[in-house]
Amino acid sequence: MFIKLTTSKKSKFTKVYLVEGYRDKTGKSKQRTIKKYGNLEELEAKDPNILEKLKFEAKNMKKNEVVITHNLLKANSEQETDKNYGYFFLDNIYKSLEIAEFIKKYKFEKNFKYDLDEILRLLTFSRILNPMSKKATVAHQDEYFKEFNVALKSVYKSLSNLSEIKIDLQNHLNKKVSETYGRDTSLVFYDVTNYYFETEIEDDLKKKGPSKEKKSTPIVQMGLLIDSNGLPIAYDLFPGNTHDSSTLIPFIKNMRKQYNFGRVILTADKGLNSGKNLAYLKSKNDGYIVSQKIRGTSKAFMDEVLSDEGYACNPNGTFKIKSFFRERETKDENGEKIILKEKVVCFWSKNFDDREKHKREKLEERITTYLESPSKYKSSNSYGIKKYLKLQNLDKKTGEIKDIEPYIEFDEEKYKRDVSLDGYYTIVTSELDLNNEEVIKKYRGLWKIEESFRVLKTDLEGRPVYVKNQDHIEGHFLVCFIALLISRILEMKLDNKYSIRRIQETLKNATCRKIGNGLYSLNKQNDVFRDIEKLFDVSLNYSKVRIEQLRNWKKELSYNTKKQNTKPDKY
Incomplete structure (x- = not known):
């Protein structure tokens, strides 16, 4: 059997048919239509990979399997929705940072009856793969292979808990990054940007000030520190009317309390090089470029x-x-x-x-x-x-x-x-002993933090900020920080071969669809996905797999599990 496409002068659409070849009584080769699927343009609007799926199914189909192919074209209301499995890789990095263990041991001020780790995982993965509002994130939580069970009310409550652990979790993440992936803090980069809100109401944090996007609504200032590999170290929020240069000293002071850093050389642009800031760094035996x-x-x-x-x-x-x-x-x-x-x-x-x-x-x-x-x-x-x-x-x-x-x-x-x-x-x-070329090279690393802000604002859609309460705002930015960290780690592990945008799109498009009897059809993946698979020593380069094989593949990616390139049976 095979797929046949036909067009006519009268119609602008391409018709899709399932066709079978056979020979008549005289031995002449003929064709007969087994099934009509409809217009290709309409089918691809629902699933861009549908033609390839149909061709594969037709090539390997027996007569009694027509019903399985028919399931591919049912409306979403009649069948399983596409499930994302690209987040498996993000989950691996999330587990390597031992965030769940940190949350389990943390002594919260108030008890809560929801799974904070599950909520944080949902918010983090969604921020990377499909950034949207908290309400929309909960509404789309069934689009992952491992179904989440998160209530919207619990999400808003959890933001207050995330605000509470903001400083301690950053400290924990820094330690885990240093242990697991390596961290060089001899040269660090600091910069400030701001995020605007969809409200006119100001409070202690949301203040009107010079907006990077020329917005007239209140903003919040974010100071971000990254290492020489571009991995985020820490962040802090300041009222929107705080001048950029006024954030550096309180930021560095708080960082010194939390992190056991040696001497650092801080790199920043001219908006932060006030004499007061440089004098402070010098008094602490730190350097600057x-x-x-x-x-x-x-x-x-x-x-x-x-x-x-x-x-x-x-x-x-x-x-x-x-x-x-x-x-x-x-x-x-x-x-x-x-x-x-x-x-x-x-x-x-x-x-x-x-x-x-x-x-x-x-x-x-x-x-x-x-x-x-x-x-x-x-x-x-x-x-x-x-x-x-x-x-x-x-x-x-x-x-x-x-x-x-x-x-x-x-x-x-x-x-x-x-x-x-x-x-x-x-x-x-x-640094008087650095030669001219070294000074320029180190300073030019500042583009990494500028790109981090672009990723936060554009790729992770960190703004505009829709939550209003201060603890909810703090929780929102902690999620964005973790999402940026995981994205940067994956980018670094891929030797910076691909941009975060390409990695995001690749993992977002890694979806599967149930087509009956525990059998799943997988979207065809690109070269970026194949490189990610090699990185984690797994392979799922097939069009169809059974649910057990997807589960086993996920287990292979689990943290502290010995990686084995066990390929699933081919269907």
Whole structure:
């Protein structure tokens, strides 16, 4: 038997038939239709892999098996729904972190009658595979091969419990990551972002402030610390009106209380390199590598950066680099004076310069427009160029105030100075013995934390935040943190060959469907899934398996179970 597709000029649809070949009495080869399945376009809308499944079934089908194939096309209301088994791998990592054991031993302030570990597993796996609201997550909990039994009321209550264990669980996770996967904290990365809420109501945590997404609703600030492998170490939440630079000292203080770290070198962008922050790190014998803005600094500093003396250039002249040492005075958090001895690495890149010059083309067009038509500038909101332009009403010759005919003063000298700095970048470090290339390499690792925020916000859909109570908010972000950690561990174990987005999509599409008598049809998986299987030393590269084999395959992935590549029988 085989699948036959037909199209006609009158219809835009492709018809799908189950056809059997046979020979008539004269021995001539003929075909007869056994079953009509319908339009291919409609079938694929329900199941993108249906054609491949039907072809496989038809190829291996006997006459009495037509009913099994028919089951593939029943409406969801008439048959089992697709069950995800891709979460098996996530469950393996979850178990390796011994979260269930931690919850079991933790002494909660209040007793509860629900399974907190089961709820956390559901929320974590769903946050990775199919992020949605808590209510929707509970509504779709039957879409996993191992059925969860979680009530929505219990989920909201559990968020308060998760808030309670926030600090201790992070400490536990750090220890398990160090023991199981290795953790290098000699170089760490810290950054801050914020998440907005779908509410106008403020409280002690939800405050209006400068939103990264330009939202006017309340936000919450999150400080995140990751290691050199990109694995999250810790996070903390701050009120939305807290300035980024004001989060670092309290964050590091709390981290020091919880984690037994040695000396660390902290890497951050220029928004966090206040003198107070750097003085604090220095006073604790820690180090730092931070970016340093050039524009707006002292004339002496800008002159040093622009001076050709000391620069080493590459052969084609597209990159040059130099460094110099400096001492500067600042104040610590107590107002005490402290001297910082630093190395400043300066470099110029033609690519960076070209990008800056390209941006200036539009800037210069607007400057010309405003100089010619001051009234347009008066009504504009162009903060990017206001440092170069000043609206005047005073006639310089007569001293007369001219409200009707204002004019614009253009600070051409300042503009030319800024243009001369295009393409330059500076990094400041307390590590005086590092060479220039090492400083740049270590600083460039900061992209890992920027990507982590993107993953949290986009791939894991950590925002907007819909829960409102502070303990529920804390619980929500703990789930997001665990989901990020598990995703990063899997990404690292795959040698960073695939993005978290691809891994997510691959595991989400790893589904099976019951087709009768304990038999399951598996969606065809891609090369990413095959690599994940190799990583965990298992294989399920078949179109159909029995339920017992799926269960055994899951057991093979259990933590502390000896991995054996036992392949299921082929059907």
